Amino acid sequence: MSDLATEIKQLIIESLDLEDMTVADIESDEPLFGDGLGLDSIDALELGLAIKNQYQITIDAESEDTKKHFASVSALAAFITASKEG
């Protein structure tokens, strides 16, 4: 597991108050919303804000790609890496 993925999992747990969860409980490739972790639309906004604050990247709420970036921890890690390079 990459350091960035672990960092994102930690951020998910802290920003979304997932009190009973640890980094090990979140699979990097499982869906974050709906079936997998079971996050909802408020979580999406909260997580977007946390990522924006921690990594100083802009997230376009209107963009169709944003949905893909938030699909899983792995997708988020790829998105953050690409945004920081770009």
Added chain:
Amino acid sequence: MDDNAIHLNVNQWYAWSPGIESSDDWEAWARKQRMPLESGVPELPFVKPMLRRRLSQLSKMAVKVAFECLSKEGQQVVADRTVFCSRHGELTRTVGLLESLSLDEDLSPTGFSLSVHNAASGLYSIANKDKSPSVSLAAGRDTLVEGLREASMLLNSDDAETVLVVIAEEPLPEHLLPFADEMQRSFALALLLARGDNTGKRLSFSSFDSPVEVLTERAGLPEPQSLAVLNFLLSQETECKIPGARSSWVWRQNA
């Protein structure tokens, strides 16, 4: 009997404060043999973790007493109506949001969506799958009185046989403490009221043009009205005068 009095039948009650949960705890509290702890969080095993994480301390206390009061022989029941009361509501969240604004930070979407006065009512209805109509109100120091008056109107004019009244309060955020006019306590109280049911405890209240000495506050801030009423409910007294916002209230109960 006073014609202006509001008469209620209390079928069930449940109260929670840090360190004071069981009815024995509350009786010891009423005898001044037990004091609440400084802080504590109510346990909510009946609320799923993904929903529970969204509840503030205030909502946790409100949902806790609502559930416990509606728990009958291990079964969860619902009331025909619910009335959720709080003098200051989710003020802790609101002050947190204002602090973020003052620092030019983005607002937490969760904090924003749950800073409304009916947050506790909404979260309770999701947790208990209760679709019955609900009222959320605040009425200063008379919040409990007005919540019970609302419940009485629902019982008398609506087709409600039972109404659950919940009141939850927590200490004011630090910046606002200088404005406090009551003792600052974390607590929640739920009362299940029924229409024309004489099995419960009969309780009534009416306003009372008090002579000055009744309204004179003793040294320090007075106890919140709802805790004074709970103290009365737990006593053997049949009558008690409790100060309100603009008048005092005379409370009566059957011994």
